[in-house]
Amino acid sequence: MTTRTRRSSRRSEALSRERIIEAAIELLDADGEAGLTFRVLTARLSTGPGAIYWHVANKGELLDAATESVVAAAVPLDPAGSARSPREEIRAVALGLFEAIDGHPWLATQLATQLSRSPWGSVTPRIFEGIGRQVRALGVPESGWFTSTSALVHYILGAAGQNAVNGRTAQPGVDRGEFLDAVSTAWEELDPDDYSFTRAVAGQLRDHDDREQFLAGIDLVLAGVTAIHPPDGQRR
Template identity: 50%
Template sequence: MTRKVPTPRRRESSLSREQIVEASIALLDASGESGLTFRALAEHLATGAGAIYWHVASKSDLLTAACDAIVARSLHATARKSAAPKPAIRALALALFDAIDTHPWVGSALTRAPGSLPMVRILERIGQQVVALGVPGAAQWTTTNALLSYILGVSGQNAANAHLAREQGFERDSFLGEVSAEWAQLDGAEFPFTRSVAAHMLAHDDRADFLAGVDLILAGIPAARRR
C-alpha cells in the first residue's frame, strides 16, 4: 500500500496584500533577499503562487512593497514628536538608521529603486523639514539630497558591516580591537591621522557617530543660508 505524502493545508481565508507583505518581511529578515521567492512565500502562507501574483506582479514589486512598509512605519513613529525641524530630522534619521540596522535588506532595496514610493516618502519628509528651516528655494534640493544621501548611505553601510560580521562570525569588540592594533602600527609619517584615531575604534558608538554626522550637516545649514 502506497503511503500518501502529506501536503500543507491550504488557507481557507482570502489572502490580502498586507498579509503577503508581512510574510515577505519575515522571509527577508530570516534569509535575506535570496530567501524571498514566490515558492517560499506560497509555502509560508499555505497558498498557491497564483494567489500571490494576483496582488503583486514580481519579486521586485514585492521587495519594494516590503521596503515601503518598513519605511512608512519608521516615519509614522517619528511623526508629530517634535514641531521643530532640527529635532524632527534627527528623530527621522535615527528611526531610519535603526530600521535598516534591524532589516539590512531595506538599505539595498532603497538603493536599487531611487524613484520608488519608499524613497519618495523619505525625500518628502526630509524636504518638508528643510523648507521649515528656512532654506532658500534654490538650495532646498541640494540640502535635502545631502541629508538623504548621508542618512541612507551611513545606515546602509552600518547594516552591511553588521551583516558581514555575522557571516564571518566576528565579535564586535575583538574585531575592533584588532583593527585598532593594526592602525596603531601604521607608519606615522604616511598615516598620521589614522594612527591618531586608532584608540577611538575601541570605544566608538556607531549610532552616536551617525547622529553626530547629521548634526554637522544641520549645523552647516544656517551658514549656507546666509551665503
C-alpha cells in the first residue's frame, strides 16, 4: 500500500501544470525552442501526450506559460520588507530581468513576441508594474508615467536581449575576454579619419563589464527621466 501511494504521489506531481512548465523550461534552456516538442516532453515526464494536453493546449500556450513563470520569479511585485529607494528598486528589477534573459537564452525572443503580439497577457503588465510603481514613487508626474516606464522597459529588454545574443554568437571555443580583445583590436585598426570615435573607445570595449555597463545605462535613463519630469515639489 505504501509503495502504491508513493507511485501515485510521484505520478500526480509529474502531471501537474507546474511540473510540466518546469520540464519545458529545462528543455528550452538545454536546446532552445526547437528542442521543446510534446514528444520530448512526454519522454522527459514519463507520461503520455494526453496527460500534458489536459494542462496545456499547444506549444504556444506552453511557451507563454514558461515565459510567465520565469518573469514572475525575476520581477516580484511585492518585495517583502524592502528598504530600497525607488531608484534602487528599478535597478533591482532591471538586473533581475537581465540575469533571467542571460540565464534563459530563449527568453528574449519570447518576451519580444509577447510584448508585440499579446501585451494584454500577464507578462507585459507585470514588467510594466514592476518598473512603473517605482517611476511613480520617484515623484514623476502622472503625465510622464507611461513614457518614462516605456523608455526603461525598452532599454532593459533591448540591452539584456542584445547581451544574450552576443553571448551566443561569440565564436565557439573563444571566451569572452578573447572575443572582446579581438573586436577591440579590429576597431583600433580602423581608418582614423573615418572612425576616430570608434578607435578612441576600443579600449573601453575591451575592458567593460556587461552588468556594470547595463546598470550604467539604467542610471542614464533615470537621470533623463528625473531631469525631464522632476517631482512636483522640485518644479520651477
